[in-house]
Amino acid sequence: MSITVRQIRTGLNGDEAVAYAVKHANVDVISAYPITPQTIIVERLSEFVYNGELDAEFIPVESEHSALSAALGASLAGARVFTATASQGLALMYEILYITSSLRAPVVMALGNRAFSAPINIHCSHDDAYAARDAGWIQFFAETVQEAYDLTLIAYRVSEDRDVLLPSIINLDGFILTHSVEPLNIFADSEEVSRFLPERKPVNPIDPDNPITYGPLALPDYYMEIKRQQAEAIYSSKPIINRVFEEYKEFSGRRYSPLKTLYIDDAETIFVLLGSTAGTIRHMVRKWRRENKRVGVVSLTLYRPFPEEELIEAIKDAKNIVVMDRSFSYGSPGGQLFMDVSSTLLKYGLSPRILNVIYGLGGRDFTPDLAEKALHLVVETDEKIVWLGVRG
């Protein structure tokens, strides 16, 4: 492995790490509205802009709806664009999520994952990430502050690739990552980073010499073809994402892949989950292995496009699968990741014993004993959905 650029060892919280990545990406336009827990990202970026450390336009919009609307406009104009939000803010952006992906605008957004109201909560859930899952955005999940930094840079390379041209979300667990200081390596400046992430070369930006109609009306005679192309586009982004992961490894020395696995080869039981709780499960898996329990864990760094083949390759031999959801899809057959994993298993003709664990809603701690409980329940209960760490 050849580490080719100088990096600085430092300590930052997840929000600051994202802000540094955005600065190092030399973005042109930032458009955002304050919402806890992403607020620090935008505060740091404002400091960079107001102190002349980042040459960008900062648009302090009056709502998240406008934050994404302005980001989309700026992206169509040809700028490298950033926005950030969380929970209610994502909900308010919802309409524009679909328009951004369908207009093929490579906006990059950090999402400080947080529970939807009511009750108003502010702490971590994955409600917002899941709410965006059908909107045609590429979605990454960070497990650590380092990953939040790296995935932000990776997201720009992927989104702006002329064979992708889709927006990306970098998910980072609200407070658990956004407000926790962790050690990480960052690059020295945007000039260093430009070797991995050069200036954006926009495809068909707004140009009065070459007038294009962006966002027209398409009726039943054309709508479906346009949507089919969009579906192809996000599936086709997978190999490009893998290539960018590879190039980032060469550049930074840090390896990324659509999913991270630990002890899966001979595992009878495999946990599948998203976000920072993977660290807790990994800790438990190491403990269980010392107790000769054959348990493994798969955490998804890439959530959309869903890494089906990699997931199946990882879990195909397991007898028991525990799918953990930090959200719930009310009235559905289970949590959102549970439905993704279940339908993938069915698609590949596999039918292990499967348990959906609902955990950590609204910032509720997920402790090692709850992981222990999940490991027992997957073989002992016939229930398919259990809520862990909940009273009554």
Add this chain to the structure above:
Amino acid sequence: MANFIRRLNEIPREELFASGHGLCAGCGIPPMVKIALKAVDGPKTVVNATGCLEVATTLYPNTAWRVPWVHNAFENAAATASGIEAALRALKRKRGWKDYKIIVFGGDGGTFDIGLQSLSGALERGHKFIYVCYDNEAYMNTGIQRSGATPIGAATTTSPAGRVIPGKPENKKNLLDIVLAHRVPYAATLNSAYPIDMWNKFAKASEYLDKGIGPIFFHYYSPCPVGWRMDSALSIEVARLAVQTRIWPLYEVEEGKIKINVMVRRPKPIEEYLKLQGRFRHLLKPENRHILEKIKEYVELNWNRLIRLSQLDSIY
């Protein structure tokens, strides 16, 4: 050098807004758009809120636009334009990109109602663009529902001329007052029957943008023969009557100084305006006399207020 005109035949014939679009005969929107695209000189980009203009001019795979044209959604044209304008500033500075002007078109629904917040944010932040609200006084694209711009007494599909409630009970919102509360450098009303006045206002707006001054806001009276239930051949006549009855004062505001462009000394009777339009016809019945009186009072109040304000050096 200012691009002002005194006669209609000074308007260049080359169009940036192509024929073959689907807007109705007698619709007020196309003549305004044609003038805007020509009177605002140099390269330009249009941002369009969802509405009649958007659906009728961009039915995929065709387009009526010979300039870049961006449609995002209904309520966010001003925010979208903010993003484009900010991007252009950054790209000019960082990469030497060429400049262009931004013109935003939104209907009354997209401006008075659902887009008001986005507009207010953009005006407060001072983005350099021209925003034109084409006001046909209801949600015409979705089937003539009342908006905050619908005048009192008008019948729409959600404020019908009922037996108990004869048309919209509330007065029209004064949008330009709201815009002026943001202290914009230049704002004006426009009317389809006054194309020379309209051209010269766009030309002035273009000059402001050349000097880096904005935002600029225009409130355009846009007749809708379908929604107003009138003969499409009367479109311009009705628009002219709106000015001549003092219902639609033509004025402009530069740095807070109001100038009335068409001084209406002897207003025509309001009934002449109302009787040509199906949406108002019920107001001429004796039992609805009280509403007619309210309209007259409201028009007089607004006109007198405008006269008083125009005597100030600045309303800012």
